[in-house]
Amino acid sequence: MVRLLEKRQRTTASVLTVFAIATFSLHILVLFLFLLQGLNIRQLSLTKPPNFVQLIDGKPVGNIDDLAREPEAIRQFISKTMISMFSWSGTLPAQNIEEVATPKPDLGVLIQTPQGGSQKVSTSSWIASFALSEDFRKGFLSTVAEMTPTEVFSENPSLMMTSQLVIKRVYPPRQIAPGKWRVGMVADLIQKNRVGGARLITPFNKDLLVRAADYFGNPQGDNGTDLQKAIYSVRADRLEIYEIRNLCLLDGNNNLNNDKFTQCGAGQTSDSFTR
Structure with missing residues (x-):
């Protein structure tokens, strides 16, 4: 009888041991699966969104290479960005029918200048500057602030000035590296007194270096402010300007139907693009 009880106890102990080992192994397996899933989620969060569709004139264009961009899309990006950057009206873009008849005045955005002071740029210039690379944007805005007449923000109608960039031509993009292009632009900057x-017409011929960029959608969606939506729409082109230089036309700008242009001066950089 005693032997039978001892045998049953050993059998029960063996079963409990096997059960404990199996349970422990199962916990280890579940922990490993959780770790693996966490690593996969982190890897997915760090992966940039693929460029499945590119729009030209509102029409989708298939694009397999994430660094590839259609030439016409690059030209439209350049035109839209530079016009927004250098067209100053002294008023904000209308957001509704009432503002079309009575536009709101543009109070401007204060920008620190290299001299240590601060000057204003138009709101449209500030928004358009998000189409520039982050390392180029700050210095570029300082230069734009120095170019912007204070009369643009004047409340006196007799003193107010406007500025408009009139683009004559944007040359076909020339690829200089994977995902990078050089684009020439011939334009005039026209500043005018309202009264x-x-x-004042100033030639504005520039050589722009553009590259493909990542884009992450607005996390707030339709709940964001008009300003936030405008900034995210600027980045939606998946392109950014990372340098601007002076452009020299080899034929003296007498013929806009050819591609004869070069960079002005070997020593000039983006800091001297307005000269």
């Missing part, structure tokens, strides 16, 4: 109509 009297006196105009």
